Amino acid sequence: MGLAILLALFVAPEDADQGVSQRIFYIHVPIALTAYFCFGLGAWKALLLLWRGDERYDLESYVAIHHGTIFGVLTLVTGSLWAKASWGVWWLWSENQLVLFLVLFLFYCAYFMLRFSLEEGPRRARSSAVYALFGVALIPVSFLAIRLAEDFIHPTVFTRDGPQMTATMFTAFCVTWAAVTLLAYVLYRVELAGKRLDADLRELREALQ
Amino acid sequence: MTYFADVAALTRKDLKVELRARDTLPAMLLFVLSTLVVFRFALPEGTSDAAAYGLLWVAIVFTALLGLARAWVPEQEHGVLDGLVLAPCDRSAIWFGKTLATLAFLVAAQVVALPAFVLFFAPLDPTALAGVALADVGICAVGSLMAAMAAAGRARELLLPLLVLPLAVPLVVGGVGAAISPDGERYLLLLALYDGVFAVLSWASFEYVVTE
Numbered sequence: 001m002g003l004a005i006l007l008a009l010f011v012a013p014e015d016a017d018q019g020v021s022q023r024i025f026y027i028h029v030p031i032a033l034t035a036y037f038c039f040g041l042g043a044w045k046a047l048l049l050l051w052r053g054d055e056r057y058d059l060e061s062y063v064a065i066h067h068g069t070i071f072g073v074l075t076l077v078t079g080s081l082w083a084k085a086s087w088g089v090w091w092l093w094s095e096n097q098l099v100l101f102l103v104l105f106l107f108y109c110a111y112f113m114l115r116f117s118l119e120e121g122p123r124r125a126r127s128s129a130v131y132a133l134f135g136v137a138l139i140p141v142s143f144l145a146i147r148l149a150e151d152f153i154h155p156t157v158f159t160r161d162g163p164q165m166t167a168t169m170f171t172a173f174c175v176t177w178a179a180v181t182l183l184a185y186v187l188y189r190v191e192l193a194g195k196r197l198d199a200d201l202r203e204l205r206e207a208l209q
Numbered sequence: 210m211t212y213f214a215d216v217a218a219l220t221r222k223d224l225k226v227e228l229r230a231r232d233t234l235p236a237m238l239l240f241v242l243s244t245l246v247v248f249r250f251a252l253p254e255g256t257s258d259a260a261a262y263g264l265l266w267v268a269i270v271f272t273a274l275l276g277l278a279r280a281w282v283p284e285q286e287h288g289v290l291d292g293l294v295l296a297p298c299d300r301s302a303i304w305f306g307k308t309l310a311t312l313a314f315l316v317a318a319q320v321v322a323l324p325a326f327v328l329f330f331a332p333l334d335p336t337a338l339a340g341v342a343l344a345d346v347g348i349c350a351v352g353s354l355m356a357a358m359a360a361a362g363r364a365r366e367l368l369l370p371l372l373v374l375p376l377a378v379p380l381v382v383g384g385v386g387a388a389i390s391p392d393g394e395r396y397l398l399l400l401a402l403y404d405g406v407f408a409v410l411s412w413a414s415f416e417y418v419v420t421e
Contacts, residue, residue, distance in 0.1 A: 117362035
C-alpha cells in the first residue's frame, strides 16, 4: 500500500493537461473497481446462498456489500474531488460514472435498511440475497440508461485498443489497484472473523443460560 | 396451463377484493390528480414542456409506490399469504397474480391521469405512451416483489420507497427519454430490456422471499 502511494505520487509522470490533480486517478479508479468487485462478490455469495442454502454465505455476502458501500463512499468523495480539480465543479450530472455510483450507493443503503428491518433468520438471509442479486442486474441496466441520457465527458481510459497510458503510469495504476484490492480483502477477512466471533459468542451465551 | 389458471385466479381474487373494499384505486386516482395540480403551481410560468414530462414521471412513480404499498396489506392482515404459500401451486404464480393486479390498478389510474396531464400541461405522442406502458410493467414486476419483501419488515411503509426508487431510476430515464427525445425508440428498447431482465429475476426469486 505504501509502495503504491509512493508510486502514484512521485514516480508516475504528470498528465500533460491535467497536472497534479490527475494523480488522484491512481486512487480513485482502483477504489471504484474494488467497490464493483465487492458488490460482485456479495452478489455471488448471495447466489450461492440461494442455491445451496448454506447460512454462512449470508454473512459473507453482507460483509462484502458492506465493504463495497464503504469503498463506494470513497469513490464518490475522490471522484468529486477530481471533478472539482479538473472541471471546477464538485458534481456533474453529465458524468455517468459518478451518477451510476450514486444510484448504486442509494441502492445498497436500502439494502442495509432492508436487512436491519427484517427479523434475523433464513428469511432475512434470502430476502437480502435476492436484493443483492438485483444490485448486479441494476449495474449494467442503469449504466446503459445513464449512458443513453448523457453526453460523453468522462475520459475513457480503457478503450478497445488497450489502456491509453504510458508504461510507468500503467505500472503505478496496477500496483495501486492491487494494493486497494488487497486492503479490501484484508478488511473483508477481519470483519468476517469479527462477525463470526460475535455469532459464536452469542450462541455460547445462550447455551450457558 | 394450470399455471396460468392459477395466475388468473389470483389476479381475479385481488381485483374482487379491490372492487368490494375500494381501498387502493380511489386513493391512487386522487393522489395522482392532486400531484398534477401541485406540479402546476410548482412550475414557474413559461417553463418548457420537457420539465412537465419529468414531473409526470415523478407522479407516475409515486402513484405506483402508493399502490404497491397497499399490495400485500390484505394478505398480511388475514394471514392469507401463509395459506397461499401452502397452496398446491407454483409460488411464482402468487407474484404473477399480484403483479397483474397492481398493473391493472396503475393502468386504471393512468387512464384518468394521462388525459389530465395532456389537458393541464403538454401533449403525449405514441412513443411516450409506449414508454408509460413499458415502464408500468417494469415497476409493477419489481415493485410487487419488493413490497412482499418489505411487508415482512418492521417499517414496511417506510422501507418500500427506499427499496424501489433506486431500482426505478432506469425506468425514469427511459420514460422521460421516450417522451422528450427525438429518437425515443432507443429508450423504448432500454425499457423493454429492463422489463425482461427484472421480470425474470423477480419471477425466479419470489419463492425465496415468501417461504420460511
